[in-house]
Amino acid sequence: MTAAYSKQDIIAELTVPIAEIAKCYPTQRSVIMPALYLAQETYGFLDETAYRAISEILEVPEIWVFELASFYTLYKNKNIGKYNLQLCTNVPCMLRGAYDLFAHLQTRLGINKGETSKDGLFTLTAVECIGSCDVSPAMMVNDTYYTNLSKERVDKLLDQLSQADTDPLTGNEPSAGNEQ
Amino acid sequence: MSELVLLKHITHPDSTSIAFYEKTGGYQGLKKILTTYSPDKVIDTVKASNLRGRGGAGFPTGLKWSFVPKDDGKTHYLCCNADEGEPGTFKDRLLMERDPHRVIEGMIIAAYAIQAEVAYIYIRGEYGLSIAMITQALKAAYARGYLGQNIFNTDFSLNIYVHKGAGAYICGEETALLESIEGRRGQPKLKPPFPAVAGLYDCPTVINNVETFVCVTHIFARGVDWFTSIGPEDAPGPRLFGLSGQLQNRGIVELPMGLSLRELVYDYGGGPLTGQFKAVIPGGLSAPMIPLAGLDVKMNFADLAAADSMMGSAAVIALDETTSIPTVGRRIAEFFSHESCGKCAPCREGLPWASKILNRIESGHGRSGDIEQLQVICGGVFGNSFCALGVGAAWAIRATLKHFPHEYDALINQQTIPVDDRTNL
Numbered sequence: 118m119t120a121a122y123s124k125q126d127i128i129a130e131l132t133v134p135i136a137e138i139a140k141c142y143p144t145q146r147s148v149i150m151p152a153l154y155l156a157q158e159t160y161g162f163l164d165e166t167a168y169r170a171i172s173e174i175l176e177v178p179e180i181w182v183f184e185l186a187s188f189y190t191l192y193k194n195k196n197i198g199k200y201n202l203q204l205c206t207n208v209p210c211m212l213r214g215a216y217d218l219f220a221h222l223q224t225r226l227g228i229n230k231g232e233t234s235k236d237g238l239f240t241l242t243a244v245e246c247i248g249s250c251d252v253s254p255a256m257m258v259n260d261t262y263y264t265n266l267s268k269e270r271v272d273k274l275l276d277q278l279s280q281a282d283t284d285p286l287t288g289n290e291p292s293a294g295n296e297q
Numbered sequence: 298m299s300e301l302v303l304l305k306h307i308t309h310p311d312s313t314s315i316a317f318y319e320k321t322g323g324y325q326g327l328k329k330i331l332t333t334y335s336p337d338k339v340i341d342t343v344k345a346s347n348l349r350g351r352g353g354a355g356f357p358t359g360l361k362w363s364f365v366p367k368d369d370g371k372t373h374y375l376c377c378n379a380d381e382g383e384p385g386t387f388k389d390r391l392l393m394e395r396d397p398h399r400v401i402e403g404m405i406i407a408a409y410a411i412q413a414e415v416a417y418i419y420i421r422g423e424y425g426l427s428i429a430m431i432t433q434a435l436k437a438a439y440a441r442g443y444l445g446q447n448i449f450n451t452d453f454s455l456n457i458y459v460h461k462g463a464g465a466y467i468c469g470e471e472t473a474l475l476e477s478i479e480g481r482r483g484q485p486k487l488k489p490p491f492p493a494v495a496g497l498y499d500c501p502t503v504i505n506n507v508e509t510f511v512c513v514t515h516i517f518a519r520g521v522d523w524f525t526s527i528g529p530e531d532a533p534g535p536r537l538f539g540l541s542g543q544l545q546n547r548g549i550v551e552l553p554m555g556l557s558l559r560e561l562v563y564d565y566g567g568g569p570l571t572g573q574f575k576a577v578i579p580g581g582l583s584a585p586m587i588p589l590a591g592l593d594v595k596m597n598f599a600d601l602a603a604a605d606s607m608m609g610s611a612a613v614i615a616l617d618e619t620t621s622i623p624t625v626g627r628r629i630a631e632f633f634s635h636e637s638c639g640k641c642a643p644c645r646e647g648l649p650w651a652s653k654i655l656n657r658i659e660s661g662h663g664r665s666g667d668i669e670q671l672q673v674i675c676g677g678v679f680g681n682s683f684c685a686l687g688v689g690a691a692w693a694i695r696a697t698l699k700h701f702p703h704e705y706d707a708l709i710n711q712q713t714i715p716v717d718d719r720t721n722l
Contacts, residue, residue, distance in 0.1 A: 141458040143372075143498060146480035150463060154422075181480065188482040189463030191422045207384045208582055208628050209541040209614055245466065245632055246384035246582075247423050250541035250612070251548045260425040 127170035198240035209250035352506030364493035383581035385612030389507035393427035397434035403510025466636035485684035528553030543617035569617035580609025583689025585696030626697035627655035633690030644687030663709035
């Protein structure tokens with residue numbers, strides 16, 4: 118979120134969609150998680166201004182908003198790169214070379230875990246299991262899965278992402294049951 | 298098993314469309330149930346099938362449903378636990394992405410059985426495609442009148458909503474999942490009261506896994522006798538096994554329970570990627586690993602428990618001879634340490650401590666006494682943590698110490714780094 122958004126801006130923009138979500142729940146407190154997602158999708162990340170706006174829209178204490186934003190890892194409290202490279206390093210991916218891949222990404226991008234490249238394009242994140250263990254090593258770029266990764270595949274993908282004028286992320290690669 | 302049931306339509310290009318689902322018999326069982334069965338008859342049928350939950354604990358599904366009080370005047374809730382996060386597990390994702398209507402039909406049947414008029418499906422935030430496919434399928438089911446007011450012109454009404462998780466493994470624990478829907482941090486609650494009595498918003502609530510709902514639809518389509526004829530008596534029905542790690546063939550296989558772990562990793566997994574297996578994790582990362590010598594164990598609840606492990610989510614992760622067990626032990630500790638919710642001291646403090654020691658050992662700086670210290674820490678977490686997260690973590694770490702002490706000793710005594718240079722993760 119940039120300073121360009123004030124609390125009033127957020128309230129003006131999100132009050133109606135949040136009221137729509139609230140129809141799914143009997144309490145306002147339950148609406149905080151989806152409201153945080155909505156604010157994050159709209160403004161990029163979450164800060165105190167967003168927490169206050171959500172607490173005022175839902176008429177809940179601000180601490181209720183903050184305690185969720187700080188507990189759940191998918192809520193971001195700082196701006197990240199255009200492409201969030203989330204490489205799974207849990208055991209099923211580790212056993213198939215995820216650590217080598219992570220080192221390769223670090224070297225190629227010149228950044229460490231959690232950092233964003235200078236051009237603002239890539240953030241490098243090591244994540245826990247993303248449910249692609251049969252096609253590991255696997256990585257999510259924003260919401261899109263890339264699987265059966267090798268250094269060559271990762272290089273090709275980063276080349277594409279670096280050069281593309283438009284967002285080249287299209288379609289997930291669904292996991293598929295083995296032929297028996 | 299020659300015939301696939303759970304995965305029957307999974308590779309069909311139209312598997313996600315409601316027209317295809319209806320054409321292959323979908324929602325017909327539901328109509329029969331809602332128009333001719335009493336809720337009690339539904340529960341009795343599921344009880345008779347002896348279906349056991351496919352999430353991890355293996356609790357009998359019909360029994361769980363029967364705990365919900367009848368005519369108590371309270372709102373009842375149903376929740377689908379689609380917060381699949383146990384490392385090695387990816388079956389629910391496949392079911393939601395490729396057969397979403399079957400998940401929904403199973404939920405409607407369960408909701409009718411416990412007389413719930415509101416249901417939530419809690420899908421982990423990383424599963425964007427699952428959320429999209431379920432959301433699309435819900436819309437189609439509403440349009441056809443399978444959801445909403447007075448389904449099939451009966452008194453039964455049901456709304457199902459998707460609640461998107463936000464990256465917390467602990468929310469797979471059922472009381473933490475309920476806390477999360479209520480808009481709180483995902484921290485487990487004391488049981489009793491059990492959710493069936495006081496769950497979501499303090500109302501009677503049933504929580505079942507995605508695959509469990511899928512099994513329910515097949516029980517009503519094909520009958521209890523068919524279901525109980527598959528696999529062992531105390532754990533019948535088809536089950537999805539995840540195969541990952543250092544195997545020739547990875548993926549999801551549908552099989553009855555009761556076959557041996559050896560059959561799974563050789564006949565279906567195609568054997569080790571390199572050389573020989575060292576060990577196999579039989580039920581997700583929190584299930585203690587079983588060394589090569591123990592691979593003849595049968596994949597059912599009792600035999601795995603006797604082998605000091607568990608069925609868990611039936612996610613089989615194989616480790617071959619190229620893998621350093623202390624590295625795996627360290628990674629297990631790191632994962633659970635990261636995912637500890639912070640509620641109870643044994644888990645919150647013990648797991649990072651264990652993780653630190655394991656990191657030290659792995660990097661060649663282990664000290665004499667480290668193994669004993671790890672045993673003390675694991676003993677302090679096991680049985681003392683508030684929920685199963687700490688128990689599973691300590692149990693899984695202890696198995697690496699128990700079966701492969703020589704690998705730890707070698708690292709500590711030789712002060713060398715046997716695995717290739719680790720990146721600074």
